[in-house]
Amino acid sequence: xxxxxxxxxxxxxxxxxxxxxxELLGLTNFFTSPGWSLAFDLLxxxxxxxxxxxxxxxxxxxxxxxxxxxxxIVHTTYANHHYRPIIGLVLAGTPFAFRMPRSYTVFQAVRYxxxxxxxxAGLYKIFRGSWVNTDQMTGIIENTQLELLLLHSDGWHAHFxxxxxxxQWASWGLFLLAVWMETVFLIGYFTKRWDLWLFCTAIxxxxxxxxxxxxxxxxxxxxxxxxxxxxxxxxxxxxxxLALRWWCAKECR
Amino acid sequence: MLRDFLRNSFLARVLxxxxxxxxxxxxxxxxxxxxxxxxxxxxxxxxxxMYSDPIHPSPTYVRMTCEADGKPVSQxxxxxxxxxxxxxxxxxxxxLEAAQGADLFEPFINERLGFLxxxxxxxxxxxxxxxxxxxxxxxxxxxxxxxxxxxxxxxSVVIAREAYRYENARPVRISTEVLLRH
Numbered sequence: 001x002x003x004x005x006x007x008x009x010x011x012x013x014x015x016x017x018x019x020x021x022x023e024l025l026g027l028t029n030f031f032t033s034p035g036w037s038l039a040f041d042l043l044x045x046x047x048x049x050x051x052x053x054x055x056x057x058x059x060x061x062x063x064x065x066x067x068x069x070x071x072x073i074v075h076t077t078y079a080n081h082h083y084r085p086i087i088g089l090v091l092a093g094t095p096f097a098f099r100m101p102r103s104y105t106v107f108q109a110v111r112y113x114x115x116x117x118x119x120x121a122g123l124y125k126i127f128r129g130s131w132v133n134t135d136q137m138t139g140i141i142e143n144t145q146l147e148l149l150l151l152h153s154d155g156w157h158a159h160f161x162x163x164x165x166x167x168q169w170a171s172w173g174l175f176l177l178a179v180w181m182e183t184v185f186l187i188g189y190f191t192k193r194w195d196l197w198l199f200c201t202a203i204x205x206x207x208x209x210x211x212x213x214x215x216x217x218x219x220x221x222x223x224x225x226x227x228x229x230x231x232x233x234x235x236x237x238x239x240x241x242l243a244l245r246w247w248c249a250k251e252c253r
Numbered sequence: 254m255l256r257d258f259l260r261n262s263f264l265a266r267v268l269x270x271x272x273x274x275x276x277x278x279x280x281x282x283x284x285x286x287x288x289x290x291x292x293x294x295x296x297x298x299x300x301x302x303m304y305s306d307p308i309h310p311s312p313t314y315v316r317m318t319c320e321a322d323g324k325p326v327s328q329x330x331x332x333x334x335x336x337x338x339x340x341x342x343x344x345x346x347x348x349l350e351a352a353q354g355a356d357l358f359e360p361f362i363n364e365r366l367g368f369l370x371x372x373x374x375x376x377x378x379x380x381x382x383x384x385x386x387x388x389x390x391x392x393x394x395x396x397x398x399x400x401x402x403x404x405x406x407x408x409s410v411v412i413a414r415e416a417y418r419y420e421n422a423r424p425v426r427i428s429t430e431v432l433l434r435h
Contacts, residue, residue, distance in 0.1 A: 010345060
């Protein structure tokens with residue numbers, strides 16, 4: 001919550017022009033000042049609670065989407081870390097900000113955005129050449145796991161990292177595997193037939209990121225749910241439930 | 254074949270059935286592609302290029318440490334997001350100290366926005382960069398933030414930079430320097 005940031009003084013607008021706009025207009029200071037930060041937190045929380053209480057309304061999800069985007073910019077500025085996965089919290093709200101059938105179309109658009117996230121992450125590594133850099137993971141582990149290797153040098157995770165540092169071929173192999181698993185999401189642009197496998201690939205990537213980098217982005221896992229075969233699941237449930245059939249006849253006109 | 258593919262694509266179908274939403278999606282895709290080409294980040298149009306630049310092992314690595322009222326505080330002692338926010342701030346402070354207070358904006362503005370008039374560039378650099386005069390306020394914020402996150406009053410904070418090098422896949426400390434006392 002912004003009110004828990006205690007009016008921070010050192011932020012970083014990075015090389016992001018939207019962040020610059022917020023900084024130059026004084027919005028980051030404004031939204032972290034004691035009174036306004038609390039008001040903002042109440043608005044954001046209330047929009048979620050009211051969206052749950054009134055699931056058919058689109059006003060509260062729209063307020064949530066705008067507020068969470070502003071939260072993302074202000075919080076990330078003062079977190080001094082351009083943590084993009086939080087965008088998952090913004091996108092997760094967008095299908096609820098529209099009525100059927102637009103809601104379903106936006107849901108499908110979010111699926112394409114998820115494909116874009118993974119595919120572009122893989123293609124960047126290919127085109128910028130990190131995939132042929134055999135000491136890529138060595139550099140990443142040495143830089144990001146210093147704290148763990150110092151404080152918990154006897155734990156299984158530290159032993160695993162030490163083993164990866166001693167066996168560079170293995171750490172590079174894992175990096176190549178991650179690049180391949182990210183790039184394979186390209187197939188999702190051509191067919192939905194492999195979506196369930198792509199979902200499993202996404203979850204495997206997150207588990208792999210945690211094991212090899214101790215990086216866990218649950219915000220992106222929320223978006224991965226768009227890769228599940230909802231059409232099939234919904235149709236099957238519809239056949240079984242009279243109430244769902246009635247609801248769909250009403251909502252999906 | 255390509256024509257058929259494009260005609261049956263998601264974007265083309267939305268443009269046929271819901272023109273307004275279709276145009277919105279097309280605009281989003283166009284801006285996203287432009288951002289990729291220019292490698293410019295304009296939230297919510299992100300570049301997902303994490304770890305895509307070749308990274309090589311460095312001769313030394315920096316670790317930031319914090320002591321609150323004489324007791325060491327690690328990232329694990331704080332809740333997840335509070336720990337990440339607090340220690341990222343320490344690493345930002347370290348980067349500023351290493352560059353003798355020069356922030357990252359001036360070189361970036363000169364490189365990417367060199368066409369802007371000089372006074373405007375100077376104004377941007379001044380407004381976006383951290384003002385070293387705020388360093389005492391930064392120390393006071395650290396006390397407040399740690400008090401809230403650790404659920405106990407914190408009166409003094411000492412921030413230090415430790416340098417390490419790896420020997421046989423294990424880190425070895427080579428120096429320590431205090432950066433901030435409050």
